[in-house]
Amino acid sequence: MNIRNLFVTAFRSLAKNKMRSALTSLGIIIGVASVIMMVGIGNSARVAVRDKVYTYGANAMSIDSDRPFTEKDLERLRRTTSYIRYITPMIGGRVVNIKYENRFIASRIRGVNNDFFRIQEWPATYGRYFTELEILSYEKVAILGDSARLALFGNASPIGRIILVNNVPFQVIGSLSELGQAFSGRDQDNVIIIPYTTAGLKIEGRRDFNEIYASTYSEDLVGKTADEIRRSLRAERSIPAGQQDGFTVKTSKEKLEMAEYISKTLAILLAGIASISLIVGGIGIMNIMLVSVSERTREIGIRMAIGARKRDILLQFLIEAVTLSAAGGIVGITLGIIIYLVITIAVGWPFLFSVFSIAISFIFSGAVGVFFGYYPARKASSLKPIDALRYE
Amino acid sequence: MKNVIEVRNLVKTYFLSDEVSVQAIRGISMSVEKGEFLAIMGASGSGKSTFMNILGFLDSLTGGSYLLDGVEQASLDDDRKAEIRNSKIGFVFQGFNLLSRTSALENVELPMIYRGGARPSEVRRKARELLAMVGLSGREDHHPNRLSGGEQQRVAIARSLINDPAIILADEPTGNLDTRNTAEIMGIFSRLNRELGITIILVTHEPEVADYTGRRIVFRDGLIVQDVQFRKSPRRGVK
Structure with a gap:
């Protein structure tokens, strides 16, 4: 058959x-x-x-420490490593209440310097980033994430408006392009970004910080730079060999x-x-x-x-x-x-x-x-x- | 004179358990010449159906010897037995045994498809011819459930012929049929025997059916008690 x-x-x-x-x-x-x-x-x-992860910045890394960093640590890391291109303090993640006229939203606050936007490759859609003067002089200026902007201002321009952040008035100087949901499902665009100096003074009440973001010139330098940072921090803090770091360096690659x-x-x-x-x-x-x-x-x-x-x-x-x-x-x-x-x-x-x-x-x-x-x-x-x- | 069937001291014993066995056939010798038309008769339990199943390579024998066309049954493996059933024997059963939900034409084609080697168009042509020969032209696409008993039996006869068998074995072929259909079926058998010289062995318990044949063998208790040839087998058209 x-x-x-x-x-x-x-x-x-x-x-x-x-x-x-x-x-x-x-x-x-x-x-x-x-x-x-x-x-x-x-x-x-x-x-x-x-x-x-790549929108977050493929060259990026974060450094967490229980023992706080100061601005001097930023300078030292720049000096003692070879390939750090951008570096910024990262203050907060704290949720704050924002009010504009009769609108209220709850949003996450971050205190950074201008390097942050370059690490994240996060362009502004309205307005501008911070000026050096604004950072040095603790100015109460804010840049809004896309969904925070939309919730507060709708289609109107946010530039120059005064908003209340935990009852402290801030002037909006810019807003950022949409980033979308994080892998965790959190809305990354519901965020308000202010100078780290201002954040320390007006929101946190202290000048030191526990997290640093940095990036290198290219993806293949990330691992090497992370090692350099580790070595530099251990030396600075005189951590004896064999003892735990007490801080962690996380790279995008590791997250990936x-x-x-x-x-x-x-x-x-x-x-x-x-x-x-x-x-x-x-x-x-x-x-x-x-x-x-x-x-x-x-x-x-x-x-x-x-x-x-x-x-x-x-x-x-x-x-x-x-x-x-x-x-x-x-x-x-x-x-x-x-x-x-x-x-x-x-x-x-x-x-x-x-x-x-x-x-x-x-x-x-x-x-x-x-x-x-x-x-x-x-x-x-x-x-x-x-x-x-x-x-x- | 060539014998198409040669049986010597054939014994068939069924072993029902380690102790109990039943001897259904108790030493039979007989032979059938090419072109004969014979009837096997006997009461039920006399061993005639068992004998037919052995003749048809459906069942194996326990002792003695059986040669079909010079080939000893006991020497063959299952596949060779299947090939013999396929090409040398045509079966016609009391219950027709057609495949349901399969057209008359396809039922007739099936043995030739199992044999293999023929082109589909050739198989189809031959199946149509055979259906025409048994008077079923125009019923090729009917399924068995749309055919009468007589018509189903004619399909079965056409199927038994498609591989040009040496013998046709018919086990009570008219047992389920009325008088008119019985006459028609027996007419077809007679014609096949007379005109094509096909050897036909049929089991029946109706004397009027046996009258169509040329020889009568009677079974009782696993033995042949009577073997009478009352009409000369036709010699015309023998291959």
Whole structure:
């Protein structure tokens, strides 16, 4: 019996029990759809995180310390390292109340110098950055993030307006372009940025600070610079060898690696779940094929009586199982792509079409059919012709 | 004179358990010449159906020897037996045994498809010819459930012929049919035997059916108790 005839026979017998065939394939459909979806989402998340980290500045790093820094530390770090291009104190992250006329919002405040905007590569859409004089003279001037601006001023120009930050009046001198959500989901644009001098004096009540942002000239200098900073700070603070730093230097690259690690772990986990559902689907196919073999014992007997060999019967049932699982695979792939597409549109991640994962899923679903269809097919083919023919 | 079937001391024992066994055929010897048309008769349980199943390579024998066209059954593996069933034997059953939800034409084609080697157009042409020969032109696309018993049996006869078998084995082929259809089916068998020289062995318990044949073998308790040739086998058209 040739392949074409075998497939025709398989399709026909599956078409006899449309509902049963559909339900049997469902396990495979769900399994394959989740593989496609998970792999897609994993890839998209990785790309999205990379983009996010790069908007944050691929050359950037942050230095946290329990023991506070002073302005002198900034100067020393510039002097004792080779490749720091921009460096700024980073004060706050504290949530403040902002009032303009009858509008109130709660927003995160940051005290920085102008290097901050260059590290973040964060252009102003209205107005300007700070002047040196404003920073030196503790001026109460503010630059708003895009969503803070929108909440307070709508479409009106914010420039020159006076807002109250925790009841302290500030003049708005600029606003920034939209950055979008952070990876954590926090709105990075609901922010108010003021000179670090002013922040220390008017908001925090102290002149030192616990965090520094810096950036290098290029991405490949980041690691080296982080090491230099570590060495310089240890020397400055006379930390003996073998003792903990007491501060941490975090680079964008590390954050990226962390995010990739998380998404990879997640992908492995989800792939595990997906393969379990594929196995369950395969067992479903095996179960139904066993039922089918016993229901069709007489048909098998007739076929054997008119000359079907063992391998003809084996192939007939094997191809039926593979047709079930491969059809489930195709539907699952389609469904998975659709769900994945909808999710990427909803979350705003890039849609990455992976031919590889589609091919793998299809081959795998076919293999599930072969693996779980073999035993029932074997059982059918090893029936004795006379027993099969007499079966009631 | 060439014997298409040669049976010597054939024994068939069913082992129901370690202790209990039933001897269904207790040492039979007989032969059938090419072109014969014979009836096997006997009460139920006499061993005639078992004998037919062994003749048809559907069941194996326990002792003795059975040669079909000079080939010893016991020497063959399952695949070779399937090939013999496919190409040398045509089966016609009491219950027709057509595949349901498969058209008459496809039912007839199936043995030739299993044999392989023929072009689909050739298979189709031959199946159509055979259906025409049994008087079913125009019913090619009907499924068994839309055919009468007599028509289904004619499809089964067409199917049994598609690979040009050496013998046709018919196990109570008219058992489920009325008198008119019985006459039609037996007419077809007679014609096949007379005009094409096909060897036909049929099991029946109706004497009027046996009357169409040329030889009658009666079974009782696993033995042949009567073997009468009352009409000369036709010699015309023998291959």
